[in-house]
Amino acid sequence: MGSLTNKGTKIEGTGGREAEISSSAPQNTSTGKEHDEIDAPDHASIALPAHAGGLAGSGTLDRLVDTARDYAKASTAENTNKAYAADWKHFARWCRRHGADPLSAPCPNPELIGLYLTELAAPTNGAPAPSVSTIDRRLSGLAWNYAQRGLALDRKDRHIATVLAGIKRQHGRPPVQKEAILPEDILAMVATLPHDLRGLRDRAILLLGFAGGLRRSEIVSLDRGKDDTPDSGGWVEIIEKGALLTLNAMTGWREVEVGRGSSEQTCPVHALEQWLHFAKIDFGPVFVGTSRDGKRAYETRLNDKHVARLIKRTVLDAGVRSELPEKERLALFSGHSLRAGLSSSADVDERYVQKHLGHASAEMTRRYQRRRDRFRVNLTKAAGL
Known part of the structure; x- marks a missing residue:
């Protein structure tokens, strides 16, 4: 599989095409330890305002910060939290394979995410492609994870919206329903x-x-x-x-x-x-x-x-x-x-x-x-x- 570098470089192997990414693409210089930290769900920073970190060491406020984090974590179902955590790990591993960093400026990077969605829909390693609903869910997982870090992912950005629309048009199928128990x-x-x-x-x-x-x-x-x-x-x-x-x-x-x-x-x-x-x-x-x-x-x-x-x-x-x-x-x-x-x-x-x-x-x-x-x-x- 090709690699993603920092100077107007290309990702090769997306269904026989070469997808160009701008020179603003993030370059990955992280250590393995930093990679593990990127992979892990960032529960310590979940859904808290930026000034909350300045409240540490103030006794009662410390406990309120911990409670606020618990409430933030409980805002979504446990299974949803697990799915979103898995979505972030999958994306972070994909970025590493291409020499990119999901948290480098510009962050989020719509071009990078558009290429990620492309390879999900057209895998180059012979693996079966996930369903369109799974791809859409993974995009929601990325948006949620970026939001917990105080970053907004614009799903309407053309690099994301047009790619996703094409994937849905080309690969979309009616939902498979489970049989009713009568x-x-x-x-x-x-x-x-x-x-x-x-x-x-x-x-x-x-x-x-x-x-x-x-x-x-x-x-x-x-x-x-x-x-x-x-x-x-x-x-x-x-x-x-x-x-x-x-x-x-x-x-x-x-x-x-x-x-x-x-x-x-x-x-x-x-x-x-x-x-x-x-x-x-x-x-x-x-x-x-x-x-x-x-x-x-x-x-x-x-x-x-x-x-x-x-x-x-x-x-x-x-x-x-x-x-x-x-x-x-x-x-x-x-x-x-x-x-x-x-x-x-x-x-x-x-x-x-x-x-x-x-x-x-x-x-x-x-x-x-x-x-x-x-x-x-x-x-x-x-x-x-």
Whole structure:
């Protein structure tokens, strides 16, 4: 692969073309140690005003600075923080390979970022190109990381905007949607589970996740009561008619009402009550780990990856979409299949589904509805044809 130098130089190997970069491109003279510092997420400088550094050594203000950094870090979800950190490391490594420095003036360098996006879309090392949505996400990650350093990345700069527009036009594809888990599927899936503690827990996860239209992170972040743990993402209140979930979701706080089902075998609230009773959970995380023999409940909160693994395992065990090879079946389903299943199956007014899922727009809700009648409103006939 070619290199990037400082004097009107070129980066070779971007799909057989040579992309010129101005003499203002940064030159990399950093040591390996400095590279490591560039790679690492800069939590010490996250989202603080420039004068905050002058407050050090003042006792109470020191603690306020630390708390402000914690709040700044909590402004985005943990998974988003991890993704943005990985985006920055990827970009920094790419810059090093080309003899550039992502933090040298001009900073940010739109030309450098435009070339980075080009090589993402047209890799020269034979590696598969990431999807357009991944490329767009990486650009968002760079913008976020620069913003935490007090620098503004102009995504509308022609060196970035025109390259990204070309990538989307040439490589863009419709989004790949995960398969919806339908009512008959979820019933077959829970029927495969044992009746020990682990089975009770997993049954409650599947039924509550489906009936609540919950994200996998929302499921495992639930606590038994309000303010039980610092890492809580919401809590559960069980009443006569059902369960009221208060969630700190991606779009802010929202309440989700999960009504009781038509029978105990299919009722998400009954499944939740059974799990809480036999696991003796009256405080802290609702969904926790269990012993291997399924007889004891621990205190440690489950990771959201457990939900994805549970869905894939029970899909296979229940024979859902058994006409397909196992690898394809596993690829079809994920944690979002529960949300898509509820929105596709609930035969009610769309606005109620939108509120239940916490969507800001009806269009987003429609993306989840795999079985909706797209021609329920016929504008052709309405227009007189």
